[in-house]
Amino acid sequence: MLLHDTNIPPGASSVLIVDLDAVAANYRHMQSQAPTAAVGVSIKSDAYGLGAAQIAPALAKLGCKTFFVATAAEGASLRPVLPDAEIVILNGPDSATAPLFGEHRLTPALNSLMQIEVWCATTATRQAAYLHIDTGMSRLGLNEAEISTLCTDPTLLSGIEVQVVMSHLACADEPTSPVNAQQRNLLLAAVAKLAAVTGPVHASLANSAGVFLGAEYHLDLVRAGASIYGLEFLDQKPNPMKQVVHLFAKIIQVRDINKPATVGYGAAHQVGGPSRIATLATGYGDGYLRTAGRLNPRDKRPLATTFIDGVAAPVVGRVSMDLLTVDVSDVPPAAAQPGGYAELIGDHFSADDLADVAGTIGYEVLTRLGQRHHRIYRGGDTV
Numbered sequence: 001m002l003l004h005d006t007n008i009p010p011g012a013s014s015v016l017i018v019d020l021d022a023v024a025a026n027y028r029h030m031q032s033q034a035p036t037a038a039v040g041v042s043i044k045s046d047a048y049g050l051g052a053a054q055i056a057p058a059l060a061k062l063g064c065k066t067f068f069v070a071t072a073a074e075g076a077s078l079r080p081v082l083p084d085a086e087i088v089i090l091n092g093p094d095s096a097t098a099p100l101f102g103e104h105r106l107t108p109a110l111n112s113l114m115q116i117e118v119w120c121a122t123t124a125t126r127q128a129a130y131l132h133i134d135t136g137m138s139r140l141g142l143n144e145a146e147i148s149t150l151c152t153d154p155t156l157l158s159g160i161e162v163q164v165v166m167s168h169l170a171c172a173d174e175p176t177s178p179v180n181a182q183q184r185n186l187l188l189a190a191v192a193k194l195a196a197v198t199g200p201v202h203a204s205l206a207n208s209a210g211v212f213l214g215a216e217y218h219l220d221l222v223r224a225g226a227s228i229y230g231l232e233f234l235d236q237k238p239n240p241m242k243q244v245v246h247l248f249a250k251i252i253q254v255r256d257i258n259k260p261a262t263v264g265y266g267a268a269h270q271v272g273g274p275s276r277i278a279t280l281a282t283g284y285g286d287g288y289l290r291t292a293g294r295l296n297p298r299d300k301r302p303l304a305t306t307f308i309d310g311v312a313a314p315v316v317g318r319v320s321m322d323l324l325t326v327d328v329s330d331v332p333p334a335a336a337q338p339g340g341y342a343e344l345i346g347d348h349f350s351a352d353d354l355a356d357v358a359g360t361i362g363y364e365v366l367t368r369l370g371q372r373h374h375r376i377y378r379g380g381d382t383v
Contacts, residue, residue, distance in 0.1 A: 264317025
């Protein structure tokens with residue numbers, strides 16, 4: 001994706017383009033992979049940092065009816081742009097946040113007996129909720145003893161209309177892991193055990209990677225996240241999802257170096273001969289991870305790279321708070337000029353590629369992008 005025909009304000013030193021048509025294509029792809037289940041979407045952490053207020057309505061127009069966020073505050077902020085959708089709060093309620101659920105029509109995922117008690121106390125009428133079962137993450141969710149307590153004392157759920165019993169896969173990105181089948185069996189056993197108390201309910205287990213474990217994991221509702229934003233969630237090459245994120249940084253200065261010199265803090269990069277170094281207006285303060293400046297331990301060459309006019313410009317020297325230095329010796333001089341832009345994330349080098357060289361995951365790359373980039377949302381008009 002290019003920057004031409006884009007109205008960029010003069011003060012913008014970096015540009016983040018979010019392709020809503022790619023988001024739509026990724027959602028449709030997940031629907032095609034789980035045709036017998038409803039496909040809900042995780043838009044927590046501001047749609048993985050890409051803008052839930054823009055992405056969620058585009059998905060709603062496609063027919064997505066269920067959205068997942070972490071906190072009640074996130075759900076409340078999204079209600080104006082999702083007037084008719086179900087917004088599920090994965091962290092559940094407590095006594096302080098419970099009023100937000102009623103005010104903004106939010107659905108809780110109940111993770112403990114305490115949260116069940118809080119939810120029953122919010123109103124005299126039956127309230128819709130999800131029940132979250134811990135099947136092996138040991139993070140959130142009702143354990144086996146708590147499930148038995150609910151079955152022994154049905155009055156604990158008498159004020160709750162349980163819509164979905166859900167759990168979360170720990171190893172979905174490892175298709176051969178026996179943990180996946182163990183978790184599925186535990187969830188289905190819990191659904192069967194609770195049936196006498198809850199009545200018939202839907203079940204949900206699969207995240208993006210879980211969808212590709214097979215139809216037996218789809219159940220009634222899948223919860224797509226990484227796939228919607230174009231991230232890799234399995235070791236599939238090429239990535240079957242469309243590229244959603246394109247990040248560009250402005251070139252501030254280009255320096256010709258004709259003798260041995262060093263670049264950046266700590267004199268970390270040594271220039272041995274004639275070369276050209278461009279300084280870009282982006283750094284770790286903009287979410288470009290500092291660890292992306294690491295070198296290949298075998299040959300000491302840069303791991304991260306940017307692209308200018310389709311030509312690679314490796315990252316050299318340490319990543320600073322607001323600046324990034326790249327070697328543009330191989331880039332035609334006319335293309336690498338102050339005022340131009342370098343592609344940091346996009347078709348040539350994805351968020352997952354950047355995560356690999358920085359020693360993290362694509363999720364962290366996206367959620368760290370921050371608000372300093374000038375944001376442009378393209379597509380979506382035909383959604």
